[in-house]
Structure formats: C-alpha cells, structure tokens
Amino acid sequence: MTQAPWETKGEHCRKVLSNSLNQEWLLPLEDLPPTDRLNVSSFIETCGRLTSRELEITHSDATYLVDQMGQGKLSAVETATAFLKRAHIAHQLVNFATEFMVEDALKAAAELDAHFQATGKLKGPLHGIPISTKEHIGFKGRICHSGYVAWTENIAQEDALIVRLLRQAGAVFHVRTNEPQSVMHIDCSNNIYGTTVNPHNRKLTPGGSSGGEGASLGLRCAVLGIGTDIGGSVRVPAAFCGAYGLRNTALRNPYKGVCLAGGGQESIRCVISPLANTVKDINLFQKTLLDLEPWEEETSLVPMPWRRVDPMQPEQLTIGIIWDDGVIHPHPPVIRALNEAKAKLMQAGATVIDFEPYDHQEGIDIVSALYFPDGAQTQKQILAQTGEPIAFLTEWIFNKAKPEPLSITENWAFNVRRDAYRDAYHKAMKDRGVDFILCPAYIGAAAELGGGQYFHYTSIWNILDQPAITFPTGLKVDPAIDVVEKEYKPRSADDEREYKKYVPDTFVEAPIALQLVGKHFRDEETVAAAEVVSSIVQS
Amino acid sequence: MTQAPWETKGEHCRKVLSNSLNQEWLLPLEDLPPTDRLNVSSFIETCGRLTSRELEITHSDATYLVDQMGQGKLSAVETATAFLKRAHIAHQLVNFATEFMVEDALKAAAELDAHFQATGKLKGPLHGIPISTKEHIGFKGRICHSGYVAWTENIAQEDALIVRLLRQAGAVFHVRTNEPQSVMHIDCSNNIYGTTVNPHNRKLTPGGSSGGEGASLGLRCAVLGIGTDIGGSVRVPAAFCGAYGLRNTALRNPYKGVCLAGGGQESIRCVISPLANTVKDINLFQKTLLDLEPWEEETSLVPMPWRRVDPMQPEQLTIGIIWDDGVIHPHPPVIRALNEAKAKLMQAGATVIDFEPYDHQEGIDIVSALYFPDGAQTQKQILAQTGEPIAFLTEWIFNKAKPEPLSITENWAFNVRRDAYRDAYHKAMKDRGVDFILCPAYIGAAAELGGGQYFHYTSIWNILDQPAITFPTGLKVDPAIDVVEKEYKPRSADDEREYKKYVPDTFVEAPIALQLVGKHFRDEETVAAAEVVSSIVQS
Structure with missing residues (x-):
C-alpha cells in the first residue's frame, strides 16, 4: 500500500523517535500488558525492570531529590537514568513521547555530577531534576512541528527561553511529549505519532493539549513537566492523569520559543506552565523560574518575582464552590468529589460557600470568538498544505469561530467585553468574600x-486570566457509587450530548480531579491555597 | 451669517464653559495683556488680582500644601479658591479650559475642611490638592466628547476611576481642560473651543494632546494635572509649557472612564498619567494612586504597588544620551540643552555616554501602523457624522495609517515585530550598561x-512601553545663542521639512525640556532618577 504524501512527510519524525530510544530499556513485546488491560498506572512498579532504588527515586519529589543530591547520596546520572528507564516503558504503555534525549540528558547529568564533585555545590534549585516538555517547546536543532504534518521540517533555531533558564538552575531535559493536531484539543492524537492514551484507563484520553505531559507525570516519567495552556491544556491532562497542573496568570512565565500558529494574537494569551506530582514542586518550579528574571530577555513579561507566601491555614480560607457552570452539568463522579471536598474543608475549619457562577455563557461566547478571530484561517492553511486528515475535534473547535475573520474593530469590541467580564467576575468574588473558587476541572x-469537547470549566479562567490549579482528589471513578443521575433533565442539546457521555463502566478507575482558582496575579496565593486544600481533600 | 450644523452642535459646550465661569474672578478685557504680548507666563503674578498669599499658595507644591493643611495653617477652601482664581485669568490668557467646576470644587474643599476640623486628620495624602483633568476623562453627568463635535451629547455615566480614587485621597477637581480634534495631535485645537496657546509664547502651541493640561500646569492653575499619553500626549505639553510630565508603563494607572475612540485596541496602549511642577509631586501622585489599589476594580491592571525607591546619587547613574534619533534632527536649542545637561551630569559624578539609538525607524514604522490599524475608520466615521472641518494635523496623522484596515493576522504580525523590537532595545541598553536614557522631548x-507633526522622540517609548518623564531644563530659547546650523544637510524630505521649522525668533522664550527614560515597569526608578537628573540639569 502506498503512503499518502502527508504520511510520508511524518515518517522522519517517527524515525527520530524510534532512533532516540535506548533499546536496552525497552520491554520485549511479550512482557507488556495485554492491550485490553486498561489500567497500567502501576505496571512499571511490578514489571521488574526498575530496581527498588530506581522506583524510590522516581517516586520522590524535587525537593527530596535535590536534597539527596546536595548530601552526595544521589547522583544526577542515577536520577536521570531512573526516569529515562521509566519513561521508556511508559512510552510502550501509552505512546506519550515524541523524542527521547537520552544522550543529552545523561551528558548534562554527568556535568552536574562533576560540578558537584568539584565544588561541593549544587548548580541550582533544580540540580539534576528531570523535566519533560511538550513538543512545541523548542530545542535548538530539533524538529518543532506543533502537531502539524506541514511543520515537520521546522527546526528550532534556539532553545526556548524557559529551557535555557531552567538548565541554568540545574534541570535536565530528557523527553519531549505528544500533543494533538492544532494543539487545541483536550485530547492527544495527531497524524504523526498517533494517539497517546491515559495510563489509568487506556480507553480514555490523557487529556490535552499537553496530553503527553499528563501521561509523563501520571506515570512519573519526570519530576516536573512543562506544557502550555490557553484553555486548559495543562490543567486538563494533569487532571485526567492524576497529577497537578498550574495555569499561571499571563505575562509571568517566559513564553519565548514556543512554536504555535497565530503568533501575535494577544486577546487571549497562551501561557507556559508546570505539571508536577506535588504542589510543593509547582511552587519550586515557579520560584526557580522567576528568580531567574525571564523579563530581562522577554521584555513583554511583568517583572514580578515569585513572592513568598506564608503557608495558609484552613481557617484563613473562604472558598466558593461552583457545582455547575450553568451551561454543562458535571458528571456524578465530579459531584461526589465536590461533596466530599466540601465536607472535609468545612471539617478542617475553612469557610465554604456555594458560589453562583457569574454568567459563564458570556465568558464562553467571548473565549470562543477569541481563540480564532481570524476564522482559524491560519490553522486551516497549515493543514491544507499537506492535506493531512483533519480530526473531528479540530473541525469541531474551528467551527466555534465564525468562518469569516473578524475585522479589527470587531476584535476590539470583544476585548472590551472581555475586560468588562473580568471586572464583573472579580467584583462577584469580592462581594461574596470569596478568595478562591473550587470547581470541576472538567465535566467528568x-x-x-x-x-x-467541552473544556470551559478550565477555559473560563483563561479568558478571566485568573490562576488555577487542578489537583487529584485521591478518588477514582467507581461505577458502583457514581451512578447516572436518571432524573437529570438536560438544559440544552449540548448539555444532553455531554451528559450522555457518562457511562459509568467506561470511566472505571479514572482519577477524579478538582480545580482551585485564585485571583488575577495572585498566583503565589493560589499555589499556597492549593497546597492546603489538596492536602485536606486527599486526607 | 448662519451657522453650519456642526457649529451649532458645539454651541452648548461653549455655553457650559461660559456658564461655569465665576464672572467676579475674570479680568476686564482692558486689563488683559495685548494679544501681541506673547509671553504671558508671569502676567498673573503682576496683574494684581491675586493676593500675595494666593500667589504663595499657587507657587507651592503638593507636599508643602498638604503639610500646611495638616498643621491647620491653610484651608482647602482657601487653596481651591486661589487656584480657581488663577485658572480663570489663565483661561483668559490662553483659552485652556473646557469647563470649570467651581461649585463642586468649593463644596468638596469645604467638606475636607469640616473633616479636618472634626477629626484633626487629613482625608488623605492629597487632601485639598486641586487637580485639573483633560476633557476626555469622565465626570458623572458632564459632557465627555473627546474633541469630536459628534460626541458633544455624550454624558459620562460615572466618574472615571482615577477621579474616584484620588477624591478618596482628598483631591479636589476644579477645572477640565482642552484637547485637539481626534486627541492625536501634539497641538491643542478643535472645532468646539478653538485653540489653546502656549503661555510662554502665544504664537506657539502648548503641545498636545493634553495641551490644556500643559497650559494649566505651566500657569500653575493646578498642583497636579491628569492627561493621557499614547504617543507623547502628556510629556509633550509638559515639555512645551515648562512643567513635568510622566508616561508610566502601561497597565499600572487606572484607565477606566476615559472616553477615547477605538476602545479595545491593545497593540499600543494609551496610558493616563500626571503632569506636575515638581518630580516630587509626580511621585506623590503615583504613590497615592497605586496605594488605592486600582486593580481591585480595573482588573486588567497589574497589581503592583508603587515601590519605595531610595533617593539616587549621581554616582549610581549610567545615562545614555540620544542626540538625534537618526530620523529627524533636533533643533539647536535642544542640542544646547543636551550639551549643558551632559556637562553638568558628568560634573556631578554621573556616568554619561553617547547612546546610539536602536533602529528608531523600525519603531516608528510599527507605531505608525498600530495607531490606526483599522485605517482610522473609527475616527473618520465619527468626524463624518457632523461634517466638522477636519484639521490638517488630523488628516496628516490619519494618513500615516494604510487607508484600508489591516487584517487581524497583519495586526498580529506587527505585534510580533513590536515585541522583538522591545527585546532588542532592552538588550541594547543592557549591553551598553545604560540604566536611563536622556533624549529630546521633541525636535525643538x-x-x-x-x-x-513629528512626535517620535516621545512615541518611541510608547511602542517600547518604557516609562519616561519630560522635565524643564531651566533654559529658554535664545535666538542670539540658538542659531541655525547652516551646515546641516537634511537626510530626507521629512527631516528637511522639520528642520526648516526652526526659525529662532519664532521660538523666543520657549522653555527647553528634555526627557529621561527608564526600563519597562521601572517607573519608580525612573521617577527617582528624574528627581536627581532634573535637579542637576537645572542647577
């Protein structure tokens, strides 16, 4: 069978990936779990390929690992090797990587070890910490295609600024990860590498668009991950895979060197932000990054250092719960998680109130118009260059925009509406005395x-430019408990479509996440609150 | 002679103005200086209408006045009255006001006095300080037309946020001031009130677009003034009239309630910022304003308080001088002022180097495209509504834009160029070790x-989003010294046009200003540096 030209064009990317694998670390096919084994989240622990020490390393957070390296009890090479080995098997399980950087990572780790041996000092706060990165974050000399077959010849001219800065802090970059076509799905499938699946249930998506990152953190292939988020693309995969994902306020983290169609679009800004397996690591990531003053190179950033915030006590918190955004009703597992969270937070002494969402339909109308104010012409032209098949989810999201580009003055009018909506939302929170909002990360x-399809439980905070973190509740979908609310009457065709997606058995063992939201530029407070809230909810 | 409809339409604004005047404070026509007396900057001091105490009050800065009021030695009513009286005569001299608010101001002042008498405390850091405001800053229930005849029916629904906040701090608003048609000239003439002239030389413009504010501060009709600046509209009138004008970094001061065509345009943001007669008052204004947390209502602002910066010593400063932007050559008085400033700053111990401007033509190309990315259709439609005559300067600035609106993607491409230009400029300053740039405020x-016409000595810092202050050098144009450089060979037709505008006798006694520029978001440092630099330059 001959390949279509677009298929041929992606071939060299697949070769780069397969050549990047260390064959010794791969399991023979017969040792892999059968494809009908859905939950592979603990497979690596039991497959016998990682030593107990390697398992211990890959289950540790950054603070612990850096501390061990600072005491000379652990080397960066050993750390990188453990995570690389783990990531290789994980890739066999869920197809999450676009490229391993084994040689570079081990070389960087060896240099860090040499530095430590020579000086007795760590290179920086992320000394020896392996970080995975979403594919469209540039690495000098490597392909950066942003999920488009047409861009598979694009070679990054330099490392992204965030990569350069974190390397100064000692980070080790070892694996690049998958994303969907157009980088605008909460799914993770493209015509180059195919589909990444969810480690907790391989019939499910790891989420997206930073879906490879979700899988990476969910399977502990990296201590930290870096994704991008313009509608939930960091928070949703973190939520689906049982990890933590931050969407910071725009203009704080350095975005330079991300390859994304539609550069210069500023009505709603894409941010670059971390995934991790603890809130503490998210805080460490942010502090390390902003201590390196990214605004000295990327001058559009606000030069605001990561402020130290005292640990919060539950008694200090007033949390408003959004149970339902008034547009699409969440599925039973999410409602259960919110109920349990509410009870535990109140028990712990927090003030918890029900928060009436402020006209989310208005926010959705604005955000939907502003994702593709050019009628997605930019993206459609890129797809048309190769004729690669256009995914259902691509078509679907493009159709949210008007087919004809907005005029500049129409775009301005949306900016005015957006700012008015932001002001009104902020006022609604203040009027209710709410510091943080607890809400679903996704409908299910x-x-x-x-x-x-429906990702407006996260995108609403993008249009509002408020910081938000998704975190695991520790709960998983249990079809015996999370039964369909038979009496629910959908409020619209869309609501019905989304509600019908909940078939309990389909989602078995999927981790249930929630989202904590703070105020504009109060990223530090939001992270601090997420630390205490997630810990209470998981208790 | 019958009036054209557009003339009739502006009539009620002129009536509002004339009805707002307290006739008792006006000079009889015969006591006014003859129209051919050009320099009226000290007329008020000698006309005999203000008492010596009133003259003392109107020559004081905010810090002194507030201190006097805090000691009970001065009342707010006495202060407001002194400035109102002065402003009335000033208006007769230079036609700078669009509306006096005598009753409101005296009532507010009386309330402040009552508050002080009852509590022994000042209301806030601007207790009793009279502030003039540019016309397009809204006052509830008052006309807000932004220099367009078509908008003379527009009544502001609420006070601008900056007005509400500063009132909380004790400020008294007593007079609103003139602006040019389209609010995009560095001149001050419209079809409603006619032309505002420069108090130092009535053949000259007070500058613009906050030209009424320039005249207000130049004649000490207010302690502080508020204008708006998207290309120099605060700094140029301050410079032309012998006052100080700040253009702060965007997204710091509250802009809500300014009436300007083209709302939602964000590629280059208009800022609202102060004029004053001392740097100290500019600092007081900014600190007072940001201490009131405007971001709690206008959520697009960056919640960054006004930081305290230690007074700077000249030895700490590395100042780069831009002698010529490489596009339009400055006039001899400006070169003289730069030369004298350089010598004094070096004498005082500052490090002063010549700074090669970084490709200002690129900045000018970007800013010119971004002022009217819609081809000025928005503004042209407003003008067409009444058929009011279109001024030469309006036509001229509109023609800088392409006649057809840019597409959204063309606008994005300019945003990308703008950010690259900002990064490159910042790098150029860092590479030379330059903290601040000293440069012309205008060609002359x-x-x-x-x-x-040419205002790119100020607009370049708008496109770069860097804070800048214009300040008086203490020098004035002296035709005997500031002779034409006969040997100068213009580098272009534009350069020739601008250079020929320098006819020494025309500019006699005009104050010569300079501009000090800092880095993005380093407003506090820029103000602190301007305090020491202006004081050395004026010594």
Missing part, C-alpha cells in the same frame, strides 16, 4: 479517546 | 500653532 473524571 | 523647544 476524563474523556474517552477523541471524545473531549 | 515647542511647535508653532498647528505645526507639530
């Missing part, structure tokens, strides 16, 4: 492969 | 009425 625990 | 000391 996860979406089926190719099935994630 | 001022412009003739209707003659100010």
Whole structure:
C-alpha cells in the first residue's frame, strides 16, 4: 500500500523517535500488558525492570531529590537514568513521547555530577531534576512541528527561553511529549505519532493539549513537566492523569520559543506552565523560574518575582464552590468529589460557600470568538498544505469561530467585553468574600479517546486570566457509587450530548480531579491555597 | 451669517464653559495683556488680582500644601479658591479650559475642611490638592466628547476611576481642560473651543494632546494635572509649557472612564498619567494612586504597588544620551540643552555616554501602523457624522495609517515585530550598561500653532512601553545663542521639512525640556532618577 504524501512527510519524525530510544530499556513485546488491560498506572512498579532504588527515586519529589543530591547520596546520572528507564516503558504503555534525549540528558547529568564533585555545590534549585516538555517547546536543532504534518521540517533555531533558564538552575531535559493536531484539543492524537492514551484507563484520553505531559507525570516519567495552556491544556491532562497542573496568570512565565500558529494574537494569551506530582514542586518550579528574571530577555513579561507566601491555614480560607457552570452539568463522579471536598474543608475549619457562577455563557461566547478571530484561517492553511486528515475535534473547535475573520474593530469590541467580564467576575468574588473558587476541572473524571469537547470549566479562567490549579482528589471513578443521575433533565442539546457521555463502566478507575482558582496575579496565593486544600481533600 | 450644523452642535459646550465661569474672578478685557504680548507666563503674578498669599499658595507644591493643611495653617477652601482664581485669568490668557467646576470644587474643599476640623486628620495624602483633568476623562453627568463635535451629547455615566480614587485621597477637581480634534495631535485645537496657546509664547502651541493640561500646569492653575499619553500626549505639553510630565508603563494607572475612540485596541496602549511642577509631586501622585489599589476594580491592571525607591546619587547613574534619533534632527536649542545637561551630569559624578539609538525607524514604522490599524475608520466615521472641518494635523496623522484596515493576522504580525523590537532595545541598553536614557522631548523647544507633526522622540517609548518623564531644563530659547546650523544637510524630505521649522525668533522664550527614560515597569526608578537628573540639569 502506498503512503499518502502527508504520511510520508511524518515518517522522519517517527524515525527520530524510534532512533532516540535506548533499546536496552525497552520491554520485549511479550512482557507488556495485554492491550485490553486498561489500567497500567502501576505496571512499571511490578514489571521488574526498575530496581527498588530506581522506583524510590522516581517516586520522590524535587525537593527530596535535590536534597539527596546536595548530601552526595544521589547522583544526577542515577536520577536521570531512573526516569529515562521509566519513561521508556511508559512510552510502550501509552505512546506519550515524541523524542527521547537520552544522550543529552545523561551528558548534562554527568556535568552536574562533576560540578558537584568539584565544588561541593549544587548548580541550582533544580540540580539534576528531570523535566519533560511538550513538543512545541523548542530545542535548538530539533524538529518543532506543533502537531502539524506541514511543520515537520521546522527546526528550532534556539532553545526556548524557559529551557535555557531552567538548565541554568540545574534541570535536565530528557523527553519531549505528544500533543494533538492544532494543539487545541483536550485530547492527544495527531497524524504523526498517533494517539497517546491515559495510563489509568487506556480507553480514555490523557487529556490535552499537553496530553503527553499528563501521561509523563501520571506515570512519573519526570519530576516536573512543562506544557502550555490557553484553555486548559495543562490543567486538563494533569487532571485526567492524576497529577497537578498550574495555569499561571499571563505575562509571568517566559513564553519565548514556543512554536504555535497565530503568533501575535494577544486577546487571549497562551501561557507556559508546570505539571508536577506535588504542589510543593509547582511552587519550586515557579520560584526557580522567576528568580531567574525571564523579563530581562522577554521584555513583554511583568517583572514580578515569585513572592513568598506564608503557608495558609484552613481557617484563613473562604472558598466558593461552583457545582455547575450553568451551561454543562458535571458528571456524578465530579459531584461526589465536590461533596466530599466540601465536607472535609468545612471539617478542617475553612469557610465554604456555594458560589453562583457569574454568567459563564458570556465568558464562553467571548473565549470562543477569541481563540480564532481570524476564522482559524491560519490553522486551516497549515493543514491544507499537506492535506493531512483533519480530526473531528479540530473541525469541531474551528467551527466555534465564525468562518469569516473578524475585522479589527470587531476584535476590539470583544476585548472590551472581555475586560468588562473580568471586572464583573472579580467584583462577584469580592462581594461574596470569596478568595478562591473550587470547581470541576472538567465535566467528568476524563474523556474517552477523541471524545473531549467541552473544556470551559478550565477555559473560563483563561479568558478571566485568573490562576488555577487542578489537583487529584485521591478518588477514582467507581461505577458502583457514581451512578447516572436518571432524573437529570438536560438544559440544552449540548448539555444532553455531554451528559450522555457518562457511562459509568467506561470511566472505571479514572482519577477524579478538582480545580482551585485564585485571583488575577495572585498566583503565589493560589499555589499556597492549593497546597492546603489538596492536602485536606486527599486526607 | 448662519451657522453650519456642526457649529451649532458645539454651541452648548461653549455655553457650559461660559456658564461655569465665576464672572467676579475674570479680568476686564482692558486689563488683559495685548494679544501681541506673547509671553504671558508671569502676567498673573503682576496683574494684581491675586493676593500675595494666593500667589504663595499657587507657587507651592503638593507636599508643602498638604503639610500646611495638616498643621491647620491653610484651608482647602482657601487653596481651591486661589487656584480657581488663577485658572480663570489663565483661561483668559490662553483659552485652556473646557469647563470649570467651581461649585463642586468649593463644596468638596469645604467638606475636607469640616473633616479636618472634626477629626484633626487629613482625608488623605492629597487632601485639598486641586487637580485639573483633560476633557476626555469622565465626570458623572458632564459632557465627555473627546474633541469630536459628534460626541458633544455624550454624558459620562460615572466618574472615571482615577477621579474616584484620588477624591478618596482628598483631591479636589476644579477645572477640565482642552484637547485637539481626534486627541492625536501634539497641538491643542478643535472645532468646539478653538485653540489653546502656549503661555510662554502665544504664537506657539502648548503641545498636545493634553495641551490644556500643559497650559494649566505651566500657569500653575493646578498642583497636579491628569492627561493621557499614547504617543507623547502628556510629556509633550509638559515639555512645551515648562512643567513635568510622566508616561508610566502601561497597565499600572487606572484607565477606566476615559472616553477615547477605538476602545479595545491593545497593540499600543494609551496610558493616563500626571503632569506636575515638581518630580516630587509626580511621585506623590503615583504613590497615592497605586496605594488605592486600582486593580481591585480595573482588573486588567497589574497589581503592583508603587515601590519605595531610595533617593539616587549621581554616582549610581549610567545615562545614555540620544542626540538625534537618526530620523529627524533636533533643533539647536535642544542640542544646547543636551550639551549643558551632559556637562553638568558628568560634573556631578554621573556616568554619561553617547547612546546610539536602536533602529528608531523600525519603531516608528510599527507605531505608525498600530495607531490606526483599522485605517482610522473609527475616527473618520465619527468626524463624518457632523461634517466638522477636519484639521490638517488630523488628516496628516490619519494618513500615516494604510487607508484600508489591516487584517487581524497583519495586526498580529506587527505585534510580533513590536515585541522583538522591545527585546532588542532592552538588550541594547543592557549591553551598553545604560540604566536611563536622556533624549529630546521633541525636535525643538515647542511647535508653532498647528505645526507639530513629528512626535517620535516621545512615541518611541510608547511602542517600547518604557516609562519616561519630560522635565524643564531651566533654559529658554535664545535666538542670539540658538542659531541655525547652516551646515546641516537634511537626510530626507521629512527631516528637511522639520528642520526648516526652526526659525529662532519664532521660538523666543520657549522653555527647553528634555526627557529621561527608564526600563519597562521601572517607573519608580525612573521617577527617582528624574528627581536627581532634573535637579542637576537645572542647577
């Protein structure tokens, strides 16, 4: 069978990936779990390929690992090797990587070890910490295609600024990860590498668009991950995979060197931000990054250092719960998680009130118009260059924009509406005395492969430019408990479509996440609150 | 002679103005200086209408006045009255006001006095300080037309946020001031009130677009003034009139309630910022304003308080001088002022180097495209509504834009160029070790009425989003010294046009200003540096 030209064009990317694998670290096919084993989240622990020490390393957070390296009890090479080995098997399980950087990572780790041996000092606060990165974050001399077959010849001219800065802090970059076509799905499938699946249930998507990062953190292939988020693309995969994902306020983290169609679009800004397996690591990531003053190179950033915030006590918190955004009703597992969270938070002494969402339909109308104010012409032209098949979710999201580009003055009018909406939302929070909002991360625990459409439980905070973190509740979908609310009457065709997606058995063992939201530029407070809230909710 | 409809439409604004005047404070026509007396800057001091105490009050800065009021030695009513009286005569001299608010101001002042008498405390850091405001800053229930005849029916629904906040701090608003048609000239003439002239030389413009504010501060009709600046509209009138004008970094001061065509345009942001007669008052204004947390209502602002910066010593400063932007050559008075400033700053111990401007033509190309990315259709439609005559300077600035609106993607491409230019400029400053740039505020000391065209010595810092202050050097144009450089060979037709505008006798006694520029978001440092630099330059 001959390949279509677009298929041929992606071939060299697949070769780069397969050549980047260390064959010795791969399991023979017969040792892999059968494809109908859905939950592979603990497979690596039991497959016998990682030593107990390697398992211990890969289950540790950054603070612990850096501390061990600072005491000379652990080397950066050993750390990188453990995570690389783990990531290789993980890739066999969920197809999450676009490229391993084994040689570079081990070389960097060896240099860090030499530095430590020579000086007795760590290179920086992330000394020896392996970090995975979403594919469209540039690495000098490597392909950067942003999920488009047409861009597979694009070679990054330099490392992204965030990569350069974190390397100064000692970070080790070892694996690049998958993303969906157009980088605008909460799913993770493209015509180059195919589909990444969810480690907790391989019938489900790991989320997206930073879906490879979700899988990476969910399977502990990296201590930290870096994704991008313009509608939930960091928070949703973190939520679907049982990890933590931050969407910081725009203009704080350095974005330079991310390859994304539509550069210069500023009505709603894409941010670059971390995934991790603890809130503490998210805080460490942010502090390390902003201590390096990215605004000295990327001058559009606000030169605001990461402020130290005292640990919060539950008694200090007033949390408003959004149970339902008034547009699409969440699925039973999410409602259960919110109920349990509410009870535990109140028990712990926090003030918890029900928060009436402020006209989310208005926010959704604005955000939907502003994702593709050019009628997605930019993206459509890129797709047309190769004729690669256009995914259902691509078509679907493009159709949210008007087919004809907005005029500049129409775009301005949306900017005015956006700012008015932001002001009104902020006022609604203040009027209720609410510091943080607790809400779903998504309508359900996860979406089926190719099935994630409604992502406005996260995108609403993008249009509002408020910081938000998704975190695991520790709960998982249990069909015996999370039964369909038979009496629910959908409020619209869209609501019905989304509600019907909840078939309990389909989502079995999917981790249930929630989202904590703070105020504009109060990223530090939001992270501090997430630390205490997630810990209470998981208790 | 019958009036054209557009003339009739502006009539009620002129009535509002004339009805707002307290006739008792006006000089009889015969006591006014003859129209051919050009310099009226000290007329008020000698006309005999203000008492010596009133003259003392109106020559004081905010810090002194507030201190006197805090000691009970001065009342707010006495202060407001002194400035109102002065402003009335000033208006007769230079036609700078659009509306006096005598009753409101005296009532507010009386309330402040009552508050002080009852509590022994001042209301806030601007207790009793009279502030003039540019017309397009809204006052509830008052006309807000932004220099367009078509908008003379527009009544502001609420006070601008900056007005509400500063009132909380004790400020008294007593007079609103003139601006040019389209609010995009460095001149001050419109079809409603006619032309505002420069108090130092009435053949010259006070600058613009906050030209009424320039005249207000130049004649000490207010302690502080508020203007708006998207290309120099605060700094140029301050410079032309012998006052100080700040252009702060965007997204710091509250802009809500300014009436300007083209709302939602964000590629280059208009800022609202102060004029004053001392740097100390500019600092007081900014600190007071940001201490009131405007971001709690206008959430697009960056919640960054006004930081305290230690007074700077000249030895700490590395100042780069831009002698010529490489596009339009400055006039001899400005070169003289730069030379004298350089010598004094070096004498005082500062490090002063010549700074090669970084490709200003690129900045000018970007800013010119971004002022009217819609081809000025928005503004042209407003003008067409009444058929009011379109001024030469309006036509001229609109023609800088392409006649057809840019597409959204063309606008994005300019945003990308703008950010690259900002990064490159910042790097150029860092590479040279330059903290602040000293440069012309304008090509000359001022412009003739209707003659100010080239404003890119100020607009370049708008596109770069760097804070900048214009300040008086203490020098004035002296035709005996500031002779034409006969040997100068213009580098272009534009350069020739601008250079020929320098006819020494025309600009006699115009104050010569300079501009000090800092880095993005380093407003506090820029103000602190301006305090020491202006004081050395004026010594």
